[in-house]
Amino acid sequence: MAKTRKSIKEQAHAHRGQIPKGARKEEIIRAAAKLFSQKSYHDVTMDDIAEKVGVAKGTIYLYFDSKENLYLEIMEETYEEIESILERETAKSDPAPLKLKKVLGLIFKFYLQNLDVLRILSRDETHLIREHYEFTEHWRLRRIKLYEKILEKGINEGSFRPFKTELTALIIFGLVRSVMFYYKSEKSAESIAEEVFSMISEGILAPGYEKAEAARM
Amino acid sequence: MAKTRKSIKEQAHAHRGQIPKGARKEEIIRAAAKLFSQKSYHDVTMDDIAEKVGVAKGTIYLYFDSKENLYLEIMEETYEEIESILERETAKSDPAPLKLKKVLGLIFKFYLQNLDVLRILSRDETHLIREHYEFTEHWRLRRIKLYEKILEKGINEGSFRPFKTELTALIIFGLVRSVMFYYKSEKSAESIAEEVFSMISEGILAPGYEKAEAARM
Amino acid sequence: MAKTRKSIKEQAHAHRGQIPKGARKEEIIRAAAKLFSQKSYHDVTMDDIAEKVGVAKGTIYLYFDSKENLYLEIMEETYEEIESILERETAKSDPAPLKLKKVLGLIFKFYLQNLDVLRILSRDETHLIREHYEFTEHWRLRRIKLYEKILEKGINEGSFRPFKTELTALIIFGLVRSVMFYYKSEKSAESIAEEVFSMISEGILAPGYEKAEAARM
């Protein structure tokens, strides 16, 4: 799917000979990201964005083909950045548990540095933009794949119990999103990652309780 | 908050003397829920709903004061039902782990029976309806509170390790939503609950790895 | 025009064999009149009226063909009553000044007794009801005609100066409406009529000033 999908960036202005300079475009992206993080897609108007950037509405259309594309381009840019960070990390040959902990740390760090956009991503506005269910879906699956790989590696290494990686990846995906979005804390990304990793790795049961009591249930 | 907030249901038609027959209202709710589960709030028009139910648009307004209220009433009805189911369960004197497993089972069961509406709830359309951030927030906090209580009970009983219940409740909340929404499986609610509970309770680390290896990280 | 116009009352239910009893109809008229006096034609809904009378909305349509007819019937009933009172008075052989004063007294008396409906008449909602400009126009002209007759009589008698009766009738019509609608006073209808008549008959100029000074202007 990642191969057939044409990236929003590539699509935009595919018909134009000129590629506009990036400065103004970045300005627009930043302003729009800020607004989209505060209000929903439909509640942010092109007027809002134009006013925030301090340009005329028409100017936005010199850089983006549509509101939808602007929105998706913001998301794509962010997805690409975090995903490439994560993939660079997972390319290393660390043992799976360490790898997972590092990944969590990078996610939370990226989150703290990009609160605005992440707030958008955390929302599930998939359906907001009619034709683009596949877009969010694509990135979700990619992330889940990444978790699955780490989990499989761990199982092979013997550091993880043999469980169904599909479900577990889904679990990690969901809990990370929840923590990112709702956990109010002054802690550093690393220490949040540490806490979360501890729960994921050891579970909630008290040691010893596991075998003896759980059996009775 | 739950006490001062006037429920959408109570508000609706507070001015009418007569309560219209429930059948037509249920029809509308069902059709609307179906549509809201497929498209976003803004992409579902009152015309869509009317057409789906097979009535004139005005008819909907005999039963609901506004589109927003229709939407919220669907959500409230569902929230109330599942929450009351869960609270009835947690009132029992089961040990915490069993309690948690049962709760998970009930959630997944309810989910399988109410796919449409749950798909709406799973989305975070909080911002879509400007004034109603508090609405979703209210129910999210209530669910998290429920998890926290079970976790505290378990810690006191000694069945759960002593961790921060706030973060852990958030983690469970997020992973459950993710599984509910994305896990495609033919399994029964109970067996999904079993699997999820197993991950939550034991974690992903292989037994024995925990102490020896984790220390090296 | 007065001859060709078919009265609203006559039109209503001309096609029915049964004439419903007047009681329920009167109830509706009273309630509607009250509401129309408080809000404008368009701001009063058939629901409002039905609720106020305490019947179902459909019931109103058993007595009136349309909202418009209900409105016009209220006005017609009132117009007819006051106009017949005035015409009975003008049929008497009083001298013109006394006749005028009596007419003013009757108008203000009727007004004080029918505040609600008069408030509607005082408003000029002529244009509110598309096709019925002629309706208000008809009654306005009838009233003006009545004033003109009195004025002509006075001029013939020598009690009034010879002026253009058309303009003067218009003047009296306008000032009476203004006093009716805006004069807040605890006085009796007769004493208001007395005051108004005094202004109409003597004017505002101080005696003596008239000839000497007015000439200089």
Add this chain to the structure above:
Amino acid sequence: MAKTRKSIKEQAHAHRGQIPKGARKEEIIRAAAKLFSQKSYHDVTMDDIAEKVGVAKGTIYLYFDSKENLYLEIMEETYEEIESILERETAKSDPAPLKLKKVLGLIFKFYLQNLDVLRILSRDETHLIREHYEFTEHWRLRRIKLYEKILEKGINEGSFRPFKTELTALIIFGLVRSVMFYYKSEKSAESIAEEVFSMISEGILAPGYEKAEAARM
């Protein structure tokens, strides 16, 4: 439509440079005023106005926040203009009768020049726009105050009889409105003012009749 057929107006503007800033707004005001003078507030739709101006509906909203605001802006503009004309006149040190006559002349002159808008003002659509009773009320009171001042001045000068200025101002207010609205005549504003002033100042009674006969009543 605008694409295939070029209207006369568009052609006219084509060779000019820009349409002046306030021009479009004035166009809308003029068209709307015309329509509001023919039909009531509720019977004039934004579509009507847009069609009359020859622009899209949205264009109106570039210049006015709402239909209500458009309506009120028309009224306010007119009120302000005539009222400032009148107040400039009354600031002069003419004797009261002359002042009154001049004021009447200015009103009728303004009326003849602004038939459309004045027809709106003459109507009492106070209640049509719920929140804006106070608006019309404000301007009515201001006009009445103006009359009262002139009347008081006249009484002090000795040119007017000592009467109640409140009632008399109300009388003048009403009769002027009536003449403005209903008097069909080819006469000039000055000559209408002259006639009306004559009635106001001298009254209708024949000289000499006043004392002798009126007493008998």
Add this chain to the structure above:
DNA sequence: TATGAATGAGTATTCATTCAT
């Protein structure tokens, strides 16, 4: 590149009127 006036399809909501019971 940039502008911003203009567009017009799209939508929630209202309410007089009807009609089966």
Add this chain to the structure above:
DNA sequence: TATGAATGAATACTCATTCAT
């Protein structure tokens, strides 16, 4: 007579997008 659920045409307002300058 009476009901009241159902109707659907009507309407103010929005906002992404276009285009002449």
